[in-house]
Amino acid sequence: MSTTPSTQTRFLLNESDLPKNWYNINADSPVPPAPVLHPQTLEPVTPDFLGVLFPMELIMQEVSAERYIEIPEPVREIYKLWRPTPLIRARRLELALGTPAHIYYKNEGVSPVGSHKPNTAVAQAFYNKAAGTRALTTETGAGQWGSALAMACNFFGLELEVYMVNVSYQQKPYRRILMETFGAQVFSSPTDRTAYGRSVLARNGKNPGSLGIAISEAVEVAATSEGAKKYSLGSVLNHVLLHQTVIGEEALKQMDLAGEYPDVVIGCVGGGSNFGGIAFPFLRQNLREGQRTRLVAVEPTATPSLTKGVYTFDYGDTAKMAPVVKMHTLGHDFVPPPIHAGGLRYHGMAPSLCALYDAGYIEAVAVPQLATFDAAVLFTRTEGLIPAPESSHAIRAAIDEALDAREKGEKRVILFNLSGNGFFDMTSYQAYLSGQLEDYAYPEEAIKASMAHLPQVA
Ligand SMILES: *Cc1c(COP(=O)(O)O)cnc(C)c1O
Numbered sequence: 001m002s003t004t005p006s007t008q009t010r011f012l013l014n015e016s017d018l019p020k021n022w023y024n025i026n027a028d029s030p031v032p033p034a035p036v037l038h039p040q041t042l043e044p045v046t047p048d049f050l051g052v053l054f055p056m057e058l059i060m061q062e063v064s065a066e067r068y069i070e071i072p073e074p075v076r077e078i079y080k081l082w083r084p085t086p087l088i089r090a091r092r093l094e095l096a097l098g099t100p101a102h103i104y105y106k107n108e109g110v111s112p113v114g115s116h117k118p119n120t121a122v123a124q125a126f127y128n129k130a131a132g133t134r135a136l137t138t139e140t141g142a143g144q145w146g147s148a149l150a151m152a153c154n155f156f157g158l159e160l161e162v163y164m165v166n167v168s169y170q171q172k173p174y175r176r177i178l179m180e181t182f183g184a185q186v187f188s189s190p191t192d193r194t195a196y197g198r199s200v201l202a203r204n205g206k207n208p209g210s211l212g213i214a215i216s217e218a219v220e221v222a223a224t225s226e227g228a229k230k231y232s233l234g235s236v237l238n239h240v241l242l243h244q245t246v247i248g249e250e251a252l253k254q255m256d257l258a259g260e261y262p263d264v265v266i267g268c269v270g271g272g273s274n275f276g277g278i279a280f281p282f283l284r285q286n287l288r289e290g291q292r293t294r295l296v297a298v299e300p301t302a303t304p305s306l307t308k309g310v311y312t313f314d315y316g317d318t319a320k321m322a323p324v325v326k327m328h329t330l331g332h333d334f335v336p337p338p339i340h341a342g343g344l345r346y347h348g349m350a351p352s353l354c355a356l357y358d359a360g361y362i363e364a365v366a367v368p369q370l371a372t373f374d375a376a377v378l379f380t381r382t383e384g385l386i387p388a389p390e391s392s393h394a395i396r397a398a399i400d401e402a403l404d405a406r407e408k409g410e411k412r413v414i415l416f417n418l419s420g421n422g423f424f425d426m427t428s429y430q431a432y433l434s435g436q437l438e439d440y441a442y443p444e445e446a447i448k449a450s451m452a453h454l455p456q457v458a
Helices: 047-053 056-063 073-079 091-097 118-130 144-156 166-171 173-181 195-203 211-223 238-244 246-258 273-289 351-358 369-383 389-408 426-433 444-451
Strands: 021-023 068-070 087-089 102-107 135-140 159-165 185-189 229-231 264-268 294-300 310-315 324-329 363-367 413-418
Touching (some): 047 056, 047 211, 056 118, 118 238, 211 229, 238 246, 246 273, 264 273, 273 294, 273 351, 324 351, 363 389, 369 389, 369 426
Parallel strands (some): 159 185, 264 294, 264 413
Antiparallel strands (some): 087 102
C-alpha cells in the first residue's frame, strides 16, 4: 500500500472550461418518455397544472427537444465556487485490487454542501427568482437535497420550507442545522402543517415518514399558496437531469486530458439525476459518434426500482398529488427498508432514464448494503476520501468491474461518479464498523402489495 504511483492522478479543468450549455437527452433519445399525466384525470397534464408548482422556464425545459440549453450567466458564476470538479484516477484503489483496469472518478463531493445536488438547486432557484417566486417548498430524505436548495435559495434571496423525512430529522441533526444556517425552515415530516400530514398522523402518530409523504406535503403547501410559493424537486424530472449534465460534459474533456475513453460509465441511482448527469453526454457520443461505452446504473437491492420494478404509470408521491409518470416503480405507497443510503430510498425513477433502460441503452445492477460499505471502506483507505453511502453503490459496481477485468486479463477503462462525500454520514459508518449493519432482503411482499395500488391508465 505504500507504493506511490508516479504518473498523473488529477485531471483538472480551468474555470473557462466550465460548460456553457446543458445537454438535453430528449433531443437524441430514440425512446422519448411517455407523456406526464394529471393525478386525478390521468390525462396528459396542461402547462397550467404544472405552472402551479413550477416556473414556466423549467416547464419549458421539461418538455424541450432542443439539444443544448444555455446555462444562464448568474448560474455559471455560482457554479464557479466548486466547478469544474476534479476527475481523479484511483491509482491506489487499482493497486489494492491488483487490476489491469484503470479506474477514474468524477468528484462531485467537492461542492460546498457535499454532493452533485447544487448543480440543479442553483439553476432552479435562479429560474424561480427570475419568475418572481417568493418562496420554495421541498422535501429532503437524507438532507443532501435540502442542504443544496437551502444554499441556492440563500444566494438568490428566496425563502425555503423543507419537509424532512422524520427518521432523517431524528438521525441527522447536523444536516438540519446546515439548512437552518442558510436560513431555511426545516420541519419533520409528517407535520401538522398540511392536511395530508395531519391525515397521516391521525392514523399513526409515530409515522417515521417517507420521501413520498414528504413530497406530498411540500407539493400541498405550494399548490395551496395561491402562487406565493413554488415547489422544487431534486431528482427524477427531465429538467433536473438536464442541469446535472455539466458532470458528464466536464468528464468528457477530462478523459480526453487523460488520453483515455471509458469502456464503462457508472453511477448510483435514487431518482436518476447524478447518473443521468454523468451518463447522458456519453450516451450522446454512443448515439451520434459511434462510441460504445456501457452505461451502468447501480441501485440498492432493498429498493430495486430498475432491476425489479414494473415499467408502468405511477404516482410520484404517496398522496397522489404529484403528476403520474411512466417509470420503473416499486409502487407509490411502498415504504423502503431503512437503508443508510437515504438518497436512494425512492419508489420510482426518472422517466427518461427508464425509457432508455427499457430499450436496452442503459444497464442496471442492484448491490446489497454490506458489500456497498465494504467497497466504501476500501475506497476510504486507498483514496483517502470517505464517500456518501449513496455514492458507495457506484464504487461497489466499479470495483466489481475492475475485478472482472482482472479475471479476464482485460485493460478496462472505468469511470464512475462520486456523487457526494460522507462527512455527514458517520453514524452509518459507525454501524458498519461495529458490525451492526445488515443486509435487507428484497422486500417482495411489500412491493407486491403496493403494486395493487397503481393508477389504472387506459
Ligand atoms: C440524492 C443523492 C443521490 C441520489 O439521487 P439521484 O437523483 O439518483 O442522483 C445520490 N448520491 C448522493 C450523494 C445524493 O445526495
